[in-house]
Amino acid sequence: MIGILYFSSTGNSLYIAQKVQKRIGGQIKYIPNYKGNGSEFEKIILVTPIYSYGMPTFVYDIVPKLNKTTQLIVIQNYGGMAGGADYFMYQYAVEQGLNIKAVYAMKMPENFTTTFSVPKFYIEHTLKNADKRIDDIIDSICTFNYRLPQKCKTKVDTYFKNKSNWHLIGEDFSSTNACIKCKKCISICPANNIYFDNGKIAFSNKCVACLGCYHRCPQKAIVYKGRNKKDRYINPNVCEDHIGKDI
Numbered sequence: 720m721i722g723i724l725y726f727s728s729t730g731n732s733l734y735i736a737q738k739v740q741k742r743i744g745g746q747i748k749y750i751p752n753y754k755g756n757g758s759e760f761e762k763i764i765l766v767t768p769i770y771s772y773g774m775p776t777f778v779y780d781i782v783p784k785l786n787k788t789t790q791l792i793v794i795q796n797y798g799g800m801a802g803g804a805d806y807f808m809y810q811y812a813v814e815q816g817l818n819i820k821a822v823y824a825m826k827m828p829e830n831f832t833t834t835f836s837v838p839k840f841y842i843e844h845t846l847k848n849a850d851k852r853i854d855d856i857i858d859s860i861c862t863f864n865y866r867l868p869q870k871c872k873t874k875v876d877t878y879f880k881n882k883s884n885w886h887l888i889g890e891d892f893s894s895t896n897a898c899i900k901c902k903k904c905i906s907i908c909p910a911n912n913i914y915f916d917n918g919k920i921a922f923s924n925k926c927v928a929c930l931g932c933y934h935r936c937p938q939k940a941i942v943y944k945g946r947n948k949k950d951r952y953i954n955p956n957v958c959e960d961h962i963g964k965d966i
């Protein structure tokens with residue numbers, strides 16, 4: 720059985736994980752809830768967004784815990800610029816002594832959109848092109864024609880510096896009067912960073928900058944730096960309730 724471990728806040732990585740599952744089978748596991756080390760699987764396919772040319776916190780944290788002999792294949796996705804994230808991922812896995820076989824990077828719609836909106840036509844265009852890229856990646860996996868990323872010169876500590884600043888994003892979130900107190904943001908936050916304070920949604924200091932609360936609040940009641948004009952994004956091809964679940 721293949722293990723498809725994923726992190727996702729707006730569904731792009733889940734979409735890729737589901738396409739992989741449809742073609743080659745396997746169990747989909749949401750990384751923040753996954754307590755294993757992958758040794759129960761014959762192969763691990765890890766699907767993750769790129770954050771600040773690096774990885775989300777939960778991915779940084781799980782990689783060193785993975786079983787060293789199980790084959791690891793990584794599919795990263797990004798909104799605009801991958802930087803050297805694929806090579807960094809490869810290097811990080813090698814440093815941990817993992818059996819890393821391939822790292823792929825592909826473009827999906829951007830979700831780091833707190834300060835701008837992406838036009839709808841461009842989102843649709845990106846999603847359409849993504850399907851072919853996902854199929855190519857799966858073909859490569861199925862034929863064992865694995866691909867490793869090209870060497871990149873960016874220093875590893877740059878990425879770690881980015882990671883250590885993510886909680887600062889959470890300090891700029893607030894909720895507006897549009898909030899209907901449905902508690903959805905509390906339940907979907909992977910870092911347990913959201914709570915009620917005097918009847919109002921509040922944020923602690925453990926934010927991992929996934930932007931899940933921002934995009935998925937049904938009222939657009941969570942705003943960044945007090946601004947409320949930007950569009951929200953959820954991958955239209957996944958069932959939103961499945962984001963953050965094992966399938």
Ligand SMILES: Cc1cc2nc3c(=O)[nH]c(=O)nc-3n(C[C@H](O)[C@H](O)[C@H](O)COP(=O)(O)O)c2cc1C
Nearest residue numbers: 727728729730731732768771772797798799800830
């Ligand atoms: C904190 C954060 C940092 C990001 N950094 C990058 C980046 O460096 N380069 C990039 O192209 N996209 C970046 N993105 C965009 C995501 O990688 C992209 O939209 C991804 O498809 C989201 O996947 P998801 O829907 O599975 O969460 C970032 C998104 C977030 C939330």
Ligand code: SF4
Nearest residue numbers: 898899901902904936
């Ligand atoms: S998801 Fe939105 S509406 Fe629901 S409690 Fe959170 S901020 Fe309020």
Ligand code: SF4
Nearest residue numbers: 908926927929930932
């Ligand atoms: S507070 Fe929002 S952006 Fe921060 S980790 Fe939780 S859901 Fe993600």
